[in-house]
Amino acid sequence: MTTASPLRERKKQRTRQALIDTALRLFSSRGFGGVTLDELCEEVEVSKRTFFRYFTGKEDVAMAPLHDMWRAFLEELETIPADGRPLMELMEATLLAALERVADPAWAGRAALSYRLSQETSSMDAYNLHFCESTLGTVMEVLHRRLDLPDDPRTRLAGDMLVAAWRVAAGGWAAEAGDPPSVPDLAARFHAAVAALPGSLTLTADPRPEDR
Template identity: 35%
Template sequence: MESLRERKKRRTRDALLHAALDLFTSQGYEQTTVDEIADAVEVSQRTFFRYFAGKEEAAFAVQVIAEAHFIRAVRERPPCEPPLEALRQAVLEGWGTVNEAIASVVPVEMYLRMFRVIESTPTLLAAHLRRSVEAEEALARLLAEREGVDVETDPRPRLLVAVFGAVIRVTGRAWSSDGDLSVAAIRDLTRTYLDLVGPELIGSWRRD
């Protein structure tokens, strides 16, 4: 059980995160200062840096929650599912279950609007691509462990994750440029784009 002090710290962090995303999505990432975020919560700049290393960490904080949720969902998929199907179901079902985790911090709509901010802000897009490489490596190693293959000698885990990651990035870019920024819209678009992935990676990799 959280102590009173821990609850207070969590509330302060959540308030700072909410204020940061609200400002990023309303006036732009580059145009927002740490002082403005802190002022919106009526705390000092020093307090902001107690919770976040900088604006970039705040910009991606909710995405970290979503990514952790997805990794956990992949890990929990039935072992009989082929790798691509496990990724597909984890992400499609994840859009339905991640809401609760995100909504406990910020409105889901605000998180989704951050996609557009990331796509339109060069520094954030570069950071997003860098983070994607790190996340894909972790996911490739998870798939290799799940399938009983060696990620260092078998190229399929990294290849599949690279293809899957590219589909998700293209999906996010198309979705963020559309008018419908709903969870249902991005889930439907994700399903449509994943259906375009060819058969070479779809089947089971197991030899038994």
């Protein structure tokens, strides 16, 4: 079996990155619906056939920075030591390791643009939710294969809470990120959101003082 040369792999990675960067630039300036796939391919000087070697469509290329982080999370989850710590703590550490792994100097800017676009574009948001559900299914498979976990709803609920904490952190970060956006700030927001999860389960539904 032949494998691609390092030079060929670097060229493929440059083409993929050019598609991501150009898509985010065009979508941010003209709106997601204001840019056709033909226009994107023409801007990068690649054919649509080449585009579809990397992405399934406009939503896929626009969400790529954030989805790359989740794919790194799945890879890290396969190797992180199963050392008896609480499951949420293990998953938090895994996500932070994945974030550090993908966060090159330009990733934060791309990720912030991607998240903002997803909040403004219904088709991107729907695509992201589908990706999230599929990824969570894979997370459950890896966790049950690697760890001695009970066959009850707690594992899935832990995964859902991890994603909820990420969405809270990433949403606030993308809306308030500085120039350039900071990966350590995103990591700190995510850690704080995870830390807030237990307290969210014990909040009481007390009436406002003026309604008593």
